[in-house]
Amino acid sequence: MAGIIEKFRLDGKKALVTGAGRGIGRGFATALAEAGADVAVADILEEDAMRTAGEIADATGRRVFGIHADIAQPGDVRRMVAETVSAFGRLDIAVNNAGISLPIKSALDVTDGEWKRQFDVNLNGTWNCVREEARAMIPNRYGKIINTGSICGHIIWPTPQLPYSVSKAAVLHLTRAAAAEFIRYGIRVNSISPGVTKVDALFPEVIDTFFKTAPIDRYGLPEDHQGALIFLAGPLSDFMVGQDLVLDGGYTIM
Template identity: 35%
Template sequence: MNDTVIDMIHEDALPGHESALDPKPDWEPRYPGSGRLAGKVAVITGADSGIGRAVAALYAREGADVAILYLCEHDDAAMTADIVRQEGRKALTIAGDIGDKDFCTRAIAEVIDTFGHIDVVVNNAGEQHPDKDITDITEEQLKRTFQTNIFGMFYMVQAASPHLKSGAAIVNCTSVTMYQGSKELLDYSATKGAITAFTRSLSENLVSKGIRVNAVAPGPIWTPLNPMGGATPEKLETFGEDTPMGRPGQPNEVAPAFLFLACEDASYMSGQVLHPNGGTVVNG
């Protein structure tokens, strides 16, 4: 892992420790499992906290073994692994930067060595840095945001695709900002637009192989991403209040969308985006 990259990301305290948040995000699955992912192996990036942790917990409850990919928050990743194991499933933690193609190749090789196969890839990891003016976005930040948010998805799929068979699923995390825009998240929103286009195009590319590709576009969700530097203090004061529901969402309100798209319930869906966003109506 490149220490310079880690230091740069941590300029805003990112990715951020979930254990430091108050109140804590709700990650716990809300219902008993029904075996919808029994015998499956899922690779989830950014699974140490936030939406990724909630997805890992729900996937494990539904019968999947989970590879937890994360950047550097080892305590959070260890807790997610414990959550998976408490559901009776196997967990593998792998630390590194998904913006590094070699790391993605090594990580997928480790997953195959450990579990023997991959059935679901969840491209969830992302970063954001608020800037009030486009001239405030440094060249380094611009490159870094794209490297994590969209290059990392390309690298993960390139590494995983030789191991995906008919019936496999890829679920990407885009954002409501792709549809609404965000005046303080110009580079982040641009990457989310790229992710939506990537999802639709990758679906066209893989659907004949029986591999489905879909995405989830969350609205404002209470995770470490925003309070640990991904939003301005002014934005945090009213975080989520501008949604029709008048509040931010919780990770366990988003995870079921990732489950639906990963399992056979969504067998006739590919190239689509689900919108757990608090009631905001978008065209897409």
């Protein structure tokens, strides 16, 4: 019988991570490969996807390849999932991490186009992925889908980010609704909500706001979310359905 540490291993599993060219998604893809999975690294930034895939493959010896895809385009998402299944033979783990945040500004100044793009990527894009991934997993009667939420989906962030917050709250409810519907096929849908995590794209004002009330004395790093991802991707979380894991240095308890 496998011991508890061995049960975290993902040897032979086939995974897909969106928004994996950089930032938190790159950390997720790296962790999956280190745990033994083969990984498709998808990103709207083609160069980042290809470079990151090559670097993870070199570091881990796993099969890792890049896919250029915009999750807001249903056709791209169908191709992304089809390429993954074609390369690996099946899809076991899907991490829907790609997301964008509008510049911080009053909701009254957000244009119709900005609002639409925010939801086209964070909500509609995540749904495009969940739907296609579920379709690919149903024949296996098992699968793990992990969405990236945000603490902004739970609380209202002090600096104005209304469209982002609403889109992430919707991702958390999409996670629950999809979990309830797809568990009959053995597919577990859960999410991870990062708190402030240092990536190149992070707005400096967000870090200042974080330190005003955060109980911890540092911001998060992509590595801080890897352990939760490996737990949700493997069998130890099989009884977890439609839940969200918050990793935020305690920001939301204050």
